Amino acid sequence: MAKQELPRPDYSRNMRLIGHSDQGGGPDGVQVMVHRGYSYIGHMVSQGFSIVDVRDAKNPRAAGYVPAPPGTWNVHLQAHDDLLLVINARDLFADTRFADEKVY
Numbered sequence: 001m002a003k004q005e006l007p008r009p010d011y012s013r014n015m016r017l018i019g020h021s022d023q024g025g026g027p028d029g030v031q032v033m034v035h036r037g038y039s040y041i042g043h044m045v046s047q048g049f050s051i052v053d054v055r056d057a058k059n060p061r062a063a064g065y066v067p068a069p070p071g072t073w074n075v076h077l078q079a080h081d082d083l084l085l086v087i088n089a090r091d092l093f094a095d096t097r098f099a100d101e102k103v104y
């Protein structure tokens with residue numbers, strides 16, 4: 001199996017990229033918490049959070065996805081000890097009070 005080429009960031013300084021993850025297929029990550037070898041990534045558009053095993057930083061692996069309840073998204077996560085706090089915030093794009101209106 002050929003070694004996969006890592007993406008080359010357009011803007012970086014004094015950094016070396018050692019691994020890459022597609023965040024479990026959810027490219028819309030808004031917050032990342034790394035705790036005890038796992039990365040927890042909150043999503044707005046995908047409406048949930050992904051779990052990525054990053055114990056081997058050169059080869060991160062998708063470990064799971066938890067969907068948010070209907071009408072919510074996960075934009076804030078916090079990890080401590082054996083607890084993961086996930087905020088199920090109202091999805092403002094789905095809220096009819098914030099629907100696009102024509103402006104003249």
